[in-house]
Amino acid sequence: MELLELKSIWNIVTEEAIKNHMINEYEVKTTIQKDSKTTLSKIKRVMKLKLFIGSLVGVLTLLFSIVSIVKPNEIAFFDFAFSPKEYALFFIIMFVGMLFMVIHNLKAYKVLLEFEKSSEDLKNALTKIIKVMENAMKLNIYSDAFITPIVVTWITYAKVFSEREMTFKLGIIVLVVIPLLIFCFSYFFQRFAQKLKFGNYVNQLKSYLKSLEEEKNY
Amino acid sequence: MKNNKHLEHEFSERINTSQGIIHKVCRMYCDDEEHRKDLFQDILIQLWRAYPSFRGDAKFSTWMYRVALNVAIQDLRKTKKKRQLFFQTNQFKDTSVEKPSGIEDEKIKQLHLAITHLNKIEKAIIMLHLDEKSNEEIADIVGITQNYVRVKMNRIKVKLSKQIKKN
Numbered sequence: 001m002e003l004l005e006l007k008s009i010w011n012i013v014t015e016e017a018i019k020n021h022m023i024n025e026y027e028v029k030t031t032i033q034k035d036s037k038t039t040l041s042k043i044k045r046v047m048k049l050k051l052f053i054g055s056l057v058g059v060l061t062l063l064f065s066i067v068s069i070v071k072p073n074e075i076a077f078f079d080f081a082f083s084p085k086e087y088a089l090f091f092i093i094m095f096v097g098m099l100f101m102v103i104h105n106l107k108a109y110k111v112l113l114e115f116e117k118s119s120e121d122l123k124n125a126l127t128k129i130i131k132v133m134e135n136a137m138k139l140n141i142y143s144d145a146f147i148t149p150i151v152v153t154w155i156t157y158a159k160v161f162s163e164r165e166m167t168f169k170l171g172i173i174v175l176v177v178i179p180l181l182i183f184c185f186s187y188f189f190q191r192f193a194q195k196l197k198f199g200n201y202v203n204q205l206k207s208y209l210k211s212l213e214e215e216k217n218y
Numbered sequence: 219m220k221n222n223k224h225l226e227h228e229f230s231e232r233i234n235t236s237q238g239i240i241h242k243v244c245r246m247y248c249d250d251e252e253h254r255k256d257l258f259q260d261i262l263i264q265l266w267r268a269y270p271s272f273r274g275d276a277k278f279s280t281w282m283y284r285v286a287l288n289v290a291i292q293d294l295r296k297t298k299k300k301r302q303l304f305f306q307t308n309q310f311k312d313t314s315v316e317k318p319s320g321i322e323d324e325k326i327k328q329l330h331l332a333i334t335h336l337n338k339i340e341k342a343i344i345m346l347h348l349d350e351k352s353n354e355e356i357a358d359i360v361g362i363t364q365n366y367v368r369v370k371m372n373r374i375k376v377k378l379s380k381q382i383k384k385n
Contacts, residue, residue: 003378005325006329006332006348006378007348009325009328009329010324010325010329010348011348013326013329014238014241014242014245015281016287017241017242017244017245018237018241018242019239021236021241021254021258023234023237024234025233025234027231028229028233028234028237028262029226031259031262031263032226032262032263032266034259034263034279036259036260036264037256037259037260037288038260038292038293038294039292039293039294040265040292087312090368092349114270116264116267117267117268117270117271118268118271119268119272119281119284119285119288119359120284120288121284121358121359121360121361122284122287122288122291122342122359122360122361123360123361123362124361125284125288125292125361126291130294132257159274167343194356201294205292207337208291208337208338208339211337211340212339212360212361212362214362214363214366
């Protein structure tokens with residue numbers, strides 16, 4: 001079968017597909033209101049949810065940190081473990097962490113929105129989507145690697161120092177060694193999880209992009 | 219709001235006359251009916267999202283090919299091997315109103331088998347070529363030089379003819 005013959009067969013196949021699956025204007029209008037199932041749309045939905053939760057937690061931690069400074073006696077939960085100063089410090093650290101996460105998430109979300117609205121050629125679009133995917137993966141890795149040690153350290157801190165006095169050695173273990181270990185664990189675990197989830201997809205996209213790079217001696 | 223309604227109406231009208239492009243892309247990239255429907259929907263949604271960026275400096279069909287091919291290439295869904303084989307032998311019989319003759323049916327099968335061995339980028343280039351797009355337009359849609367389009371086309375032709383002979 002020659003290419004010319006291939007062309008005529010392709011025409012038969014596509015004419016048939018168009019004839020049998022033609023949709024009208026009303027169907028076009030209803031379809032564009034539906035949720036997209038593309039990978040990017042799914043990532044966008046997760047980002048939206050993270051932005052919402054992150055902002056909510058951020059606002060709450062900001063409120064609590066202000067209250068714990070202005071009216072220290074108002075915050076009474078876990079008072080067997082934390083002093084008002086410790087509360088304030090915990091909430092300020094959490095607030096800064098959340099702010100950092102929300103700002104980066106928002107930036108990544110904006111890039112994704114812009115990319116969605118663009119109509120680049122295949123090569124440029126592949127370059128951009130690889131970048132978007134890698135940024136989304138990095139964001140997931142780092143947000144988890146930063147937030148988990150903060151939470152775990154403070155729980156450990158409450159547990160350890162509610163029963164005993166703080167010593168230099170114990171302070172180093174709880175406030176330096178544990179956060180570092182948890183950071184390393186969360187980082188490598190998330191890196192592995194993200195690679196498992198999106199690694200093959202990104203590699204596939206990279207191989208398509210590579211096939212579009214012009215070789216010097218063709 | 220009124221502006222958006224107007225844009226939606228304009229978009230629906232344009233799609234109504236040019237939807238063949240989306241059907242062709244779905245036909246090229248999907249092996250089964252369910253996948254084809256999903257991809258059709260995703261392409262249509264993406265076209266709508268990107269529609270405000272269409273400024274008319276390119277042909278509407280060129281712009282549609284760009285967006286549609288991008289969605290198809292970035293599509294993550296996979297078809298299970300067994301299911302794929304099932305549809306490969308049955309799909310043409312299911313979807314045709316006028317059944318093609320036995321010889322044509324055999325050739326369609328050959329075309330399909332040959333195309334499944336191409337990667338997504340090669341599928342895009344051969345599809346544009348089969349749709350009689352010029353090398354200039356293909357280069358514009360894919361984002362490579364016209365010379366490289368020629369090189370790619372030659373390689374694809376060799377790959378296809380080898381595959382057809384094998385089948």
